[in-house]
Amino acid sequence: MKIVPKVLVTKIGLDGHDRGSRVVAAHLRDAGMEVIYTPPWQAIDAVVKLAIEEDVDVIGISSLATDHRIVPKLMRALRDADVTGVAVIVGGIVPDADEAMLLDAGVARVFHPGASLDDIADYIRSIVPAMREARSVTWETWHE
Amino acid sequence: MQMNEPPTLARLLGGDRRAIAQAISTIENDATGQDDLSRALAPHLGRARVLGITGPPGAGKSTLVNALLGEIVARDLSAGVVAVDPSSPLTGGTVLGDRARMGEHGGHEHVFIRSLSSRGHAGGLARRADRIVDVLDAAGFDVVIVETVGAGQSEVAIDALADVRIVACPPGLGDGLQAIKAGILEIADVLVVTKADLPGADAAWRDLADMLRLRREGRTKVPVLKTIAAQREGIAKLVDAAFAHVDATGRGQRLRTRLPHESARERMAPDTTQDESAPDRVTRLASRDPFAGFLGIECIGGGAGCATTRLRIGARHINFNGGCHGGAIFALADTAFGLASNSHGRLASGIEAHVAFHVGVREGDELTAHATQISRGNKLATYRVEVTRSDGKLVASFSGTVYVSARGHAG
Numbered sequence: 001m002k003i004v005p006k007v008l009v010t011k012i013g014l015d016g017h018d019r020g021s022r023v024v025a026a027h028l029r030d031a032g033m034e035v036i037y038t039p040p041w042q043a044i045d046a047v048v049k050l051a052i053e054e055d056v057d058v059i060g061i062s063s064l065a066t067d068h069r070i071v072p073k074l075m076r077a078l079r080d081a082d083v084t085g086v087a088v089i090v091g092g093i094v095p096d097a098d099e100a101m102l103l104d105a106g107v108a109r110v111f112h113p114g115a116s117l118d119d120i121a122d123y124i125r126s127i128v129p130a131m132r133e134a135r136s137v138t139w140e141t142w143h144e
Numbered sequence: 145m146q147m148n149e150p151p152t153l154a155r156l157l158g159g160d161r162r163a164i165a166q167a168i169s170t171i172e173n174d175a176t177g178q179d180d181l182s183r184a185l186a187p188h189l190g191r192a193r194v195l196g197i198t199g200p201p202g203a204g205k206s207t208l209v210n211a212l213l214g215e216i217v218a219r220d221l222s223a224g225v226v227a228v229d230p231s232s233p234l235t236g237g238t239v240l241g242d243r244a245r246m247g248e249h250g251g252h253e254h255v256f257i258r259s260l261s262s263r264g265h266a267g268g269l270a271r272r273a274d275r276i277v278d279v280l281d282a283a284g285f286d287v288v289i290v291e292t293v294g295a296g297q298s299e300v301a302i303d304a305l306a307d308v309r310i311v312a313c314p315p316g317l318g319d320g321l322q323a324i325k326a327g328i329l330e331i332a333d334v335l336v337v338t339k340a341d342l343p344g345a346d347a348a349w350r351d352l353a354d355m356l357r358l359r360r361e362g363r364t365k366v367p368v369l370k371t372i373a374a375q376r377e378g379i380a381k382l383v384d385a386a387f388a389h390v391d392a393t394g395r396g397q398r399l400r401t402r403l404p405h406e407s408a409r410e411r412m413a414p415d416t417t418q419d420e421s422a423p424d425r426v427t428r429l430a431s432r433d434p435f436a437g438f439l440g441i442e443c444i445g446g447g448a449g450c451a452t453t454r455l456r457i458g459a460r461h462i463n464f465n466g467g468c469h470g471g472a473i474f475a476l477a478d479t480a481f482g483l484a485s486n487s488h489g490r491l492a493s494g495i496e497a498h499v500a501f502h503v504g505v506r507e508g509d510e511l512t513a514h515a516t517q518i519s520r521g522n523k524l525a526t527y528r529v530e531v532t533r534s535d536g537k538l539v540a541s542f543s544g545t546v547y548v549s550a551r552g553h554a555g
């Protein structure tokens with residue numbers, strides 16, 4: 001069966017510039033994905049709850065100011081909630097030094113301003129099968 | 145990464161968010177094991193009050209759900225929400241936008257929200273939505289809310305799904321009110337004039353109240369309420385009215401007609417005319433359709449819930465660009481739709497139809513339309529029609545909804 005990637009596009013932190021995240025959301029939609037888009041200023045816990053309930057494959061965080069610095073907090077919150085098989089990607093203005101810190105914290109990939117929208121879509125498509133596999137449950141697990 | 149502990153039924157029944165979400169995905173993706181899951185959930189169903197909210201696009205449904213969530217958690221109850229969004233038939237992609245409007249209470253620990261895309265599988269979604277409601281019911285939510293777009297999206301008929309059907313109707317709909325009247329109004333248990341802060345709200349209220357007066361006698365009274373979601377006005381009354389309806393008519397109504405492990409697809413309303421076989425009826429009805437005859441559409445055959453029609457594209461079916469006129473293809477599909485939906489012996493009138501064209505068609509091509517029934521409730525039924533060329537290529541996909549009246553066909 002054809003897999004339709006399910007992606008959360010969101011912004012955490014204080015920066016309210018959502019043009020970038022809107023453009024990405026629209027592009028992923030046109031690329032055939034199911035996109036959950038939220039307004040900016042999401043609380044970490046709300047993002048974790050949303051990702052769990054919607055069973056998304058990818059969380060895309062847009063950061064144009066310093067929001068990316070709280071992404072490690074998100075990674076920790078996801079771990080604390082036992083969320084596995086969900087890739088976190090960050091797009092926006094991220095200095096090289098911070099990129100290393102994000103990858104260390106478990107972020108799958110950082111997209112810089114030069115990256116094309118197609119690169120993002122292609123990357124998501126390439127990782128989704130593995131994410132689904134990691135989250136998959138078989139009917140046997142439904143037995144008590 | 146650490147291993148997930150397996151999500152067990154026990155965790156789902158205990159309200160574990162991850163287990164609930166994964167169960168929903170199992171159903172949504174039509175994954176193996178969903179039948180076992182359904183079986184396992186069966187003993188735990190029928191406890192939640194299921195509220196169906198429908199209405200035209202932009203009626204204010206999601207905003208209303210958000211306000212309802214506020215009222216429900218204030219009453220110390222929990223709520224699960226399923227918000228159905230249409231997806232593009234071409235790319236399959238969609239921005240699931242309902243949830244963003246429910247953000248205020250989305251983070252509340254007694255609230256669970258799941259967006260569901262129609263993913264192009266027309267009526268299959270109805271069965272899925274049904275089973276997803278089961279998951280939320282079994283997980284122990286006091287209230288389950290299902291938001292669907294009515295009049296223009298045939299995918300989900302909340303008619304068969306909900307314990308109380310709430311139809312949202314904004315002011316200033318004008319002709320749009322006709323569409324609501326055509327089918328959705330008939331299924332409403334509670335009518336809501338949304339955005340009552342806007343001009344025209346009183347007029348809309350009067351229109352709805354007038355229409356109700358025209359409805360069949362002897363039916364339970366349908367309350368007509370007004371809400372202003374942002375100001376929480378009318379919300380408590382709406383919850384009271386919805387709960388009162390459920391308390392009067394019962395919970396778990398979707399389960400009543402469900403035999404053990406039966407799929408919604410197989411569920412049928414009783415038919416009135418049984419003295420004529422469905423294939424005979426399809427042939428007879430086709431023979432008295434002057435418009436189909438005018439276009440050269442033939443009926444190849446049919447049965448209970450299905451029909452096949454055929455058209456050879458001639459010069460008179462061509463449009464100004466030299467291709468086959470879309471209206472001819474629509475008419476071919478619509479004829480099959482009409483025959484399939486009327487095959488059961490109860491008069492069925494189309495209230496909504498949608499077509500997607502996939503490839504071009506030229507003069508000389510022979511097209512075949514095959515209509516199949518996706519779901520059939522007591523009042524609404526949905527059909528899918530596939531139009532193919534003689535080389536087997538899919539030319540167009542059509543989906544439509546009919547309103548099934550209690551009457552049979554004249555003569």
Ligand SMILES: Nc1nc2c(ncn2[C@@H]2O[C@H](COP(=O)(O)OP(=O)(O)OP(=O)(O)O)[C@@H](O)[C@H]2O)c(=O)[nH]1
Nearest residue numbers: 200201202203204205206207245339340372373374
């Ligand atoms: N003035 C006013 N506007 C409202 C009210 N409720 C909703 N709206 C506005 O109506 C628009 C549509 O609201 P939604 O809640 O998204 O409507 P919907 O029916 O869920 O829309 P779809 O799911 O896209 O069909 C938004 O711009 C809302 O802000 C209200 O009570 N008063």
Ligand SMILES: [Mg+2]
Nearest residue numbers: 205206241242
């Ligand atoms: Mg909505």
